[in-house]
Amino acid sequence: MEPMIQVKCHYPSGTIVLNRSEKRNALSRSMIRDLHQALEDLHQERRVRAVILTGSGTAFCAGMDLAEMKETAKRDDAQQMWQYDSQIYRELVEFMLRFPKPIIAAVNGPAVAGGAGLVLASDIVIASPDARFGLPEPRRGIVAGMVAPLLAFRIPPGQAARLLLTAELISAEQAHDLGIYHELVDHDALWARGHALAETIALSAREAVQLTKQMINETVGEQLFTRIAAGAAASAAARTTEAAAEGLAAFLEKREPVWP
Numbered sequence: 256m257e258p259m260i261q262v263k264c265h266y267p268s269g270t271i272v273l274n275r276s277e278k279r280n281a282l283s284r285s286m287i288r289d290l291h292q293a294l295e296d297l298h299q300e301r302r303v304r305a306v307i308l309t310g311s312g313t314a315f316c317a318g319m320d321l322a323e324m325k326e327t328a329k330r331d332d333a334q335q336m337w338q339y340d341s342q343i344y345r346e347l348v349e350f351m352l353r354f355p356k357p358i359i360a361a362v363n364g365p366a367v368a369g370g371a372g373l374v375l376a377s378d379i380v381i382a383s384p385d386a387r388f389g390l391p392e393p394r395r396g397i398v399a400g401m402v403a404p405l406l407a408f409r410i411p412p413g414q415a416a417r418l419l420l421t422a423e424l425i426s427a428e429q430a431h432d433l434g435i436y437h438e439l440v441d442h443d444a445l446w447a448r449g450h451a452l453a454e455t456i457a458l459s460a461r462e463a464v465q466l467t468k469q470m471i472n473e474t475v476g477e478q479l480f481t482r483i484a485a486g487a488a489a490s491a492a493a494r495t496t497e498a499a500a501e502g503l504a505a506f507l508e509k510r511e512p513v514w515p
Contacts, residue, residue, distance in 0.1 A: 260289040261311075262296060268359075268453035269303035270446070276312025282369050283320040284343065291347050294354055304461065305453035306354070307446065308377060309361040315386060316370025319344075321395070324494065325503050334495055341491040344369060345401055345483060351376040352472045352479070355465040357456055361449040362386040363442060367424065368399065375405035378468060379452060380435065382427050383442040388435055389424035392493075396502025396512065400490030404482035410434050 261272040271293045273280035282290075297303050310316055319340070327336045351358055351373070360366075360377035365387040374380055374388070390399040390406070399406075399419060407415040410433050418425070430436045440448045456464060472479065493499055497515045505512035 258289070259283070259286045260293050262293045264297075264300060264303060265450060266302040267304040267457040268307050268450045269297040269300055269305075270307040270309065270449075271297070273308075273310040273316055276310075276314070278320065279314035279317035279365075280310045280312070280370070281317045281320040282344075283323050284340065286320075287343050287347055291343075291350060294350060298354065298356070303356065304457040304464075305357045305359055307359045307361050307449040307453065308373065309446065309449070310363050310370075312364070313385070314364040314370075315360075315362045315366040316373055317365065318368025318370050321503050321506055325507060328500060328503070334491075337491045337494040340494075341401070341487040344372070345487040348372060348376045348401055348405070348483060349480060352476075353469075355468070356461075357453075357464065357468060359449045359452055361445045362388075362427075362436065363445055365389075365424070368392055369402070372399075372402040372405060374435070375402060375409055378471075379437055381438045381440050381445060381448050381452070382430065382436040383445055384427050384439060385442065386427040386430070386436065387424050388427070388430040389422070390419055391422045391424065393420075393422045394502065394512070395506050396493070396496065396498035396500070396514070398489055398493040400486030400488070400493070401483050402486075404479060404486055406435075408476050408479055 259275045261274045263270045297306050327333050358377040360374045360380045362382035364385050366374045367389045371390055392399045403419055414433055431439050501512050
């Protein structure tokens, strides 16, 4: 069986591939841990000056593994597991924001829910024309607790509120117009463009790039980490509700939810 996270190096870039195409690269607990470890490994690779994050198949990332979430609901320790799930995703997002090298999201297909969060935690975003974007959590009875602060950090808060409250899936062109996607690139040229950006980044002093990223995410975004922490608590709490149970069941059974 192939690993769910693949790592490749073509200096000065390192590439992480979400490799679970049969599940649209949905994030299981083990996949989140492996992604965190892959970033740790590339941090140690001095010749890697920027990391490209992309997906296999036709999707970038469909968010959290909802089948795993539904199984969790059957456990006696479900509430503790919800908290654990929120914690490891929060740790991944915060690690991406504090990661000393630029992360380039090469969005090869739809990026939704937790997958949208990976996009927003990246520094530079290039996307194919098929790369839709959305936060459908409310339609599944849950909330985008940790992704919401990231979205409001990247785009105007009013536009963020519209996307969060409507739970609409928008096109790559719309995401580009909002500034979520910085460039639209033909699918076949996506990795090459990411690598070219890494080569451009490598022309600068690594310490200067690191300090610049730190200034953006920790100075300009002074309250960002506090808001992500609050969002993690909200996300964990939302998963324990009747609405979440119905929303997840409806999604997996491919039917419309009946809200309590």
